[in-house]
Amino acid sequence: MSLSSLAIVNMHEQISAALQLLPNYLGQHTLLCASSLSLGVLFALPLAVLAARRPRIRFWVLSITGLVQTVPGLALLAMFYPLLLGLSDVTRALLGIDIPALGFLPSVAALTLYSMLPIVRNGVAGFVGIDPAVLEAADAVGMTPRQRFVRVEAPLAAPVVMAGIRTAAIWTIGTATLSTSVGQTSLGNYIFAGLQTQNWVFVLFGCIAAAVLASVADQLLGLIEVGLSAGKRGLTCLGVAGLAAGFGLTLIPLGAVTATGYVVGAKNFTEQYILAELISRQIKEAGARAERQENLGSAIAFRAVANGEIDVYVDYTGTLWTNVMRRRDLVTPAQMQQQLTQWLAREYGVVLLGSLGFENAYVFAMRRDRAAALGITSIADLRQHSAQLTLGTDFEFLVRPEWTMIKNTYQFDFAVKRSFEPTFMYRAVLDRSVDVISAFSSDGRIASDDLLVLNDPMHAIPSYEAVVLISPKRSKDRVLMDALTPLLGRISVEKMREANLMVDRGSNKASPQDAAEYLARSIGLRELRAASAP
Amino acid sequence: MSSSPLIQVSDVCKSFDGGRTFAVRNASLAVAQGAFISLVGASGSGKTTLLKFINRLIDPDTGSVCIDGKNTVAMEITELRRSIGYVFQNAGLFPHLTVGENIGMTPQLLGWPSVKIAARIEELLDLVELPASYATRRPATLSGGERQRVGVARALAARPKIVLMDEPFGALDPITRDIVGATYRRLHNLLGLTTVMVTHDVQEAILLGDRIAVMKGGRVIALDTPRALMAGNQADDVIALMSMPKRQAEQVRVAIEPSDSQHA
Numbered sequence: 001m002s003l004s005s006l007a008i009v010n011m012h013e014q015i016s017a018a019l020q021l022l023p024n025y026l027g028q029h030t031l032l033c034a035s036s037l038s039l040g041v042l043f044a045l046p047l048a049v050l051a052a053r054r055p056r057i058r059f060w061v062l063s064i065t066g067l068v069q070t071v072p073g074l075a076l077l078a079m080f081y082p083l084l085l086g087l088s089d090v091t092r093a094l095l096g097i098d099i100p101a102l103g104f105l106p107s108v109a110a111l112t113l114y115s116m117l118p119i120v121r122n123g124v125a126g127f128v129g130i131d132p133a134v135l136e137a138a139d140a141v142g143m144t145p146r147q148r149f150v151r152v153e154a155p156l157a158a159p160v161v162m163a164g165i166r167t168a169a170i171w172t173i174g175t176a177t178l179s180t181s182v183g184q185t186s187l188g189n190y191i192f193a194g195l196q197t198q199n200w201v202f203v204l205f206g207c208i209a210a211a212v213l214a215s216v217a218d219q220l221l222g223l224i225e226v227g228l229s230a231g232k233r234g235l236t237c238l239g240v241a242g243l244a245a246g247f248g249l250t251l252i253p254l255g256a257v258t259a260t261g262y263v264v265g266a267k268n269f270t271e272q273y274i275l276a277e278l279i280s281r282q283i284k285e286a287g288a289r290a291e292r293q294e295n296l297g298s299a300i301a302f303r304a305v306a307n308g309e310i311d312v313y314v315d316y317t318g319t320l321w322t323n324v325m326r327r328r329d330l331v332t333p334a335q336m337q338q339q340l341t342q343w344l345a346r347e348y349g350v351v352l353l354g355s356l357g358f359e360n361a362y363v364f365a366m367r368r369d370r371a372a373a374l375g376i377t378s379i380a381d382l383r384q385h386s387a388q389l390t391l392g393t394d395f396e397f398l399v400r401p402e403w404t405m406i407k408n409t410y411q412f413d414f415a416v417k418r419s420f421e422p423t424f425m426y427r428a429v430l431d432r433s434v435d436v437i438s439a440f441s442s443d444g445r446i447a448s449d450d451l452l453v454l455n456d457p458m459h460a461i462p463s464y465e466a467v468v469l470i471s472p473k474r475s476k477d478r479v480l481m482d483a484l485t486p487l488l489g490r491i492s493v494e495k496m497r498e499a500n501l502m503v504d505r506g507s508n509k510a511s512p513q514d515a516a517e518y519l520a521r522s523i524g525l526r527e528l529r530a531a532s533a534p
Numbered sequence: 535m536s537s538s539p540l541i542q543v544s545d546v547c548k549s550f551d552g553g554r555t556f557a558v559r560n561a562s563l564a565v566a567q568g569a570f571i572s573l574v575g576a577s578g579s580g581k582t583t584l585l586k587f588i589n590r591l592i593d594p595d596t597g598s599v600c601i602d603g604k605n606t607v608a609m610e611i612t613e614l615r616r617s618i619g620y621v622f623q624n625a626g627l628f629p630h631l632t633v634g635e636n637i638g639m640t641p642q643l644l645g646w647p648s649v650k651i652a653a654r655i656e657e658l659l660d661l662v663e664l665p666a667s668y669a670t671r672r673p674a675t676l677s678g679g680e681r682q683r684v685g686v687a688r689a690l691a692a693r694p695k696i697v698l699m700d701e702p703f704g705a706l707d708p709i710t711r712d713i714v715g716a717t718y719r720r721l722h723n724l725l726g727l728t729t730v731m732v733t734h735d736v737q738e739a740i741l742l743g744d745r746i747a748v749m750k751g752g753r754v755i756a757l758d759t760p761r762a763l764m765a766g767n768q769a770d771d772v773i774a775l776m777s778m779p780k781r782q783a784e785q786v787r788v789a790i791e792p793s794d795s796q797h798a
Contacts, residue, residue, distance in 0.1 A: 137626035139591055141640045141688070142616030155630045231630055231672065 010508060014201040017511060018190060023253035026209065028185040030250040033172050033217075036108050040115030040168055045161070047116075048123025049149075058124060065117040073114060073175040077182050080106035081300060085307075102293065102300070102309045107179035107186075114175055115168040122164025126157030159229030166221045173214040177206065181268075183293040183304070187213070192295045197270050197503045197512065198423050216246065261289025262480060265304055265313030268295040269422055270503050270512065271360060271442060271496065275314045275466070277516030279484060282525075286483040298323065298396055306348040308471045312480065315469050316360055318462035320344070322401040333359075333463035340467075349472030353484060358493040360442035361464035362402055365451040370435055378455035382436065383412040390416040392425045392434030402461055403438075409460035423504075442466075442493050444501025466491075490523040498522075538603060539564035540728050541588060541696065546597030547752075548583055557583045558594070559752035567695075570722055570729045571757075572743030574736055574775065580752040581732045585698050588730065589618045601696070616640050619689030619697035619727075623704055625681040627673040633659075633684050634669030640692040658687040663717060679710035686718055690725070697722075699731040703738065715742055737779040748772050 047065075051058040068076070084101035091097045099105065130153060138148040177188030190206025193199065220242040227236030262283050266276035273294065280290035293310050302324055304310045317336050321327050325343055341352040364379055371377065374385050382389065391414040397403055398417060407413055414436070420428055426445045429437045439446055439453070441464070446453060468488070474480050499519045502510040510518070543563040549556045558580040565571050573581045586592040587599050590611055599606045606614055627636050637658055638651040646654070656666050662683040673681055682702060689697055702718070703711040719742050722729050733739050739746050740760045748756040748763070748771070756763055756772045763776045 131629075133622060133624060133626045134628060136591060137620075137622060137628065140589065140615060140620035140622075140626075142612045142614075142643055144612055147643065152628060152630075 011201055014199060014509075015205065018202055018205040021189070022209065025185060025187050025189055026213070027250045027252070027254040029173070029176055029187045029210070029213065030247060031254065032104065032107055032111065032179060032184060032186060033169070033176050033213075034247055036111035036176070037115050037165070037169055037172050039108065039112040040119060040172070041165060043112065044116040044119035045123055048120045048161070049127060051120065052124045052127035061120060062124065065120045068113050069117045073110070073178050074181065076110040076114060077106060077178055080109050081182055084109075085303065088307075098307070100309060101307065102183040102296075102304055104184055106182050107176070107184040111172050111176055111179070115172045118164040118167035118171065119161065120164075122167070123157065123161050126160030126164075127153060129160065130156050155228075159225055162221065162225035162228055166218055166225060169217045169221055170214045173210060173217060177210050180295050181297070182300075183296055183309075189294070192268065193273065193512075195421055195423060196268060196295075197273065197509070198506065199509060217243070220246070261291060262311045262474070263309070264290055264292050265296055265301050265310030266292060266294040267298060267301050267313075269440075270500050271440070272314065273512035274499050274503065274515045274519065275356070277513045278487065278519055279312055279314070279468075281516055281520060282483040282487065283480065286479055288479055288483070302469075305469050305471045306350055308473045311471045311474045312484070313469060314356065314466050316464040316466055317355075318361060318402065318464040319400075320467075321462055322405070326401075328401065328405065330459060330462055333465060336463055337465060337467065344469070349475060351470040351472075351475045353468040353470055353481065354488040356466040356468065356487055356491045357489045358442055358466055358491050358496045359464050360440050360466055360493075360496070362397065362400075362438050362461055363441045363446075363456075364436050364454040365429065365439040365446055366436050366454065367429060367432070368450060368452045370432070371452045371454075376454065377452075378457050379406065379410055379460070380457055382454070383410055386412040387415050389414050389436055390418065390434045391436050391438070392418050392420055392428045393438040394422050394425060395419050397438040405462075406460045409458050442496045442500060443504075444497040444499075445504055447497060448501055448505065466496075486525060487523075491519065495519060495522055540567040540569075540602060541565040541730070542600045542603075543584065543587060544598050544600070546584070546587055546594035546599065548580075548587075548592065548594050556580075556752050558587075560597075561749070561752060561754045562597075563747055563754050563757065565728060565730060568726060568728055570719070570727075570742060570744045571731070572739030572746045573730060573732045573749060574734065574739045574746055575749035577734065579749040581749045582700055584749065584754075585700055585730060585732050588696070588698055589615050589620060591615075591620075612643075616644055616692055617694055617696075619692075619694040621682075621685050621689045621697065621699040621702045623701040625673070625685035627681060627684060627688070629673055631672075632669065633664075633671050633673065633676070636673065636684060637669075637687045637691050639688060644692055654691060655687075658691060661690070661721060662687045677710075678706050679714055682706060682714055683717070686714075686721070690721065693725075695726075695728060697727050697729045699729065701732055701734065704733065704735065711738070718742070736775060737782075740776075740779060746776075748775060 047061050051061040081101050084099055084106055088099040088101055091099055134152065134156070135148065138152045143151065176186050177191055179186050180188035180192045187206050187210045190202045190209065194202030194206065220239045223239030223242065224236050227233065227239060264276045264279050264283070266272040276292055276294065280292060283290040293304070296304060298319060301310070301313055302315060302320070305313055317333070317340055320340055321336055325340065331339070337352070337355060344350040344352050364382070366376065374381075376382060376385065398419065418428070418434060425437050426439070426449060428434045429451065430449055439451065441453070445451075468484055470477075470480065496519075499515040502515045502518065503512055541564070543561065546558055546561050547556055548558040561580065561584055563584065573585060575581045583592055587594050588601075588606075590606055628639070631639075634655045637655045641651045641654055655669055659666050659668055664680060664683055664687075668676070668680070668684075673684065676684065685702070703715050706714060715738060721727070731739075731742065743760070745757060745759055746763055747754050750771055755769055760776070763772060768776075
């Protein structure tokens, strides 16, 4: 088979894989957008009416909703996580109720705020723009203020308001793809996962799906708008019916998902996807259900397991040591793991089940030719060239304590530092956009791209053993423990690199699920029973 | 004039800028049952404000308005307005409603049964000389004259005794204005209405009104029949205003008949 026909077969597989995920992603996305938009309308309309009547209030309402709009969508979503966590502390103390800080709630809250501006703005324009003579006529025929609002003002403002709702719908449907980053399943899952695993078919699929959804919603809302402004009740009804039918249809697959099982968390890179698949596989093997919350940031993932929003995920000892325990001293890997196990159990009730057997450390890596030209083999060698070197990192590295520790230990800094999506970070060092990258030691691309890993002679970077963490509420769950114990100490760094590369390589890519299955079999686990009935 | 007028406006004042200037200053006006009064005056003389006192679209700062001897402040405001027809300069129709829905609005607000409303709409379209098929059309599809006929029909829908008109025919072309004006005057007589019409067109005021009230600087400076107002012993302002149609007619005659000798 030729290379191009292989690529086509591969693409075909990826599209069918994407299609399989579509009912769930689309359903969640629609539910999220419809909820946010409904709430947005509910809050924005009274505000618009109030603002239209009181010019002094109008200024503030438009300014504040406009200000919300200038906050980037991703930031707005991220802001609701700590906000809801704080709120959850309060409600727990007062009412004994926990508020989930990840997933649906922060997404709905952020998107509701986001949807309000166009509705408020158009609402004000719609009400202020009514011909004063018509309003006086309403008074003159003897309408009460309420009758005037219902019979004259509202219907006359409706087409303009509707145009605002249309705009809001398109914004909301587009922005909702970002909610994937706070653990809400949406069409954004295609985009985020595709970006991480260099699966461009997925990225494109996610974009197209969101665009199609947006334009269908826009057309139906447009029908209502035209119906309202031309006074054609049939069109309005058709639009409403279309919206209701579409909404209902997309929700059907969600109804099928019932009893929740274990929630497996994953951060936002390939290895985490594969390990989450592997853990899910083990849970299913034990006859239980598993669902996933992927693309969590480092800090969010740990807090989520501590709060019990996710039940299990894989983290790395060095990360926990520096970021959660806030230690700046270094001890031996064994001591680190032992102290962490005790400290996590004591402080959070989180169980550190054990190490998977490999390390995924931050390492500095360079192209071999570039390193040879400068005579660099270790981090210490970087110092004399640092003034002319550019560092490429992921989004976290520069604000992590490890970077501070390296700077302090080796006493240097890079001339230029740039942050990338991990996928693009590797590309950047290959095409010489950057000289050095903060790579991950278990990443298959270090070997496949033939990068040189720089030594750390002064041991500035801590050990990063991959360890399984379990939430407090599952700390005595035998089913979960027994399902995961077979994984402990079994995954070598070579095996992990191989599995990572299967997903990350440019052609003949495997899905994280395939890679997990490969990993499972190569460490001697039983083959998964085909589609065991629940 | 009978001893107790249907509408009695007494000594009303209104300032829109907190007392610095007055739109209406100590104005009084009595309108007898069945009268057709034209309210004339220059722009800013206070005639529209005075008109709106009657159905309380505007409330005076001081002074009172009584209808049938009853102070309007003591009445339920929506009830007062529903009992008085009001015609706007540009008809002021509700653009999102059909002609029929516009005409039937006040009866609907009064809770008439829908069969009775439908019959009334048909009757009114006939009265203002529009085809019954217009009931389902929208105001935007009508000509200016047709819209104003609908405006008149809407004002008459709930069988008011009083109709107030604010420059009702001012935006129409002269020929249409004549025809629609004549139609209304016929209805005024037919239905036994009491009408107060604001206009800046003295000729229209004379042709339609039984009596003319002249306003200047917020005051009613004269109220009488057109003939009496044009006869002597009136204020200079009144004579200047009232003689305008005659003056214009003279100018027209001179303009179209350049040489008297040719036609003598």
